[in-house]
Amino acid sequence: MAKSLLLFLLASTAFAQHEFTVYELLGPETHKFAIIYDVMSSTEGAAFYLNPIRKGSKASDERVIDLATGKELKFEIMNGESLKVYFSAPIPKQGVARFRIYKTYEDAASYSSQGDRIVFDRPLGVRRNVVVLPAGYELIGSSVPSIVSMQPDGRVRISMLNDRDDQLPVKITGRKLP
Numbered sequence: 001m002a003k004s005l006l007l008f009l010l011a012s013t014a015f016a017q018h019e020f021t022v023y024e025l026l027g028p029e030t031h032k033f034a035i036i037y038d039v040m041s042s043t044e045g046a047a048f049y050l051n052p053i054r055k056g057s058k059a060s061d062e063r064v065i066d067l068a069t070g071k072e073l074k075f076e077i078m079n080g081e082s083l084k085v086y087f088s089a090p091i092p093k094q095g096v097a098r099f100r101i102y103k104t105y106e107d108a109a110s111y112s113s114q115g116d117r118i119v120f121d122r123p124l125g126v127r128r129n130v131v132v133l134p135a136g137y138e139l140i141g142s143s144v145p146s147i148v149s150m151q152p153d154g155r156v157r158i159s160m161l162n163d164r165d166d167q168l169p170v171k172i173t174g175r176k177l178p
Contacts, residue, residue, distance in 0.1 A: 028113035123167035141173035
């Protein structure tokens with residue numbers, strides 16, 4: 001990539017600084033999970049944000065909301081590899097952009113079922129993460145320290161913190177309740 005193009009991308013792209021992701025596991029036969037990804041960025045002058053689509057994942061149902069206004073933000077899928085979110089205005093000096101990305105991934109390598117068990121096995125690079133099991137499943141294993149609680153609808157919620165500078169290898173195992 002030409003040096004001038006790289007400098008332009010660095011100057012105009014927001015980089016995530018405060019992130020939170022929820023992975024809501026859907027029916028195991030679908031290999032799908034809904035993602036809610038909260039991002040805050042303060043890169044002065046940034047006009048857009050690039051969110052990569054994981055290799056091997058098929059993305060659908062994308063939607064982006066500006067958390068300050070509640071309005072939908074314009075976005076486009078670039079070559080099937082990333083979601084490009086356009087801010088309503090470039091980030092001002094000492095300003096921030098806070099937005100939420102909704103999407104659904106289908107990825108049998110990351111989310112599968114084995115008999116009465118489900119497995120969510122995926123490295124997570126975001127600092128704060130939550131995995132919500134489908135209704136009717138209990139948690140029987142987690143590869144990382146987690147806080148386990150119940151959602152108001154009775155689904156199991158597993159919260160974890162990535163305190164590393166790289167991706168945290170997460171493997172969550174659930175079992176269908178009798």
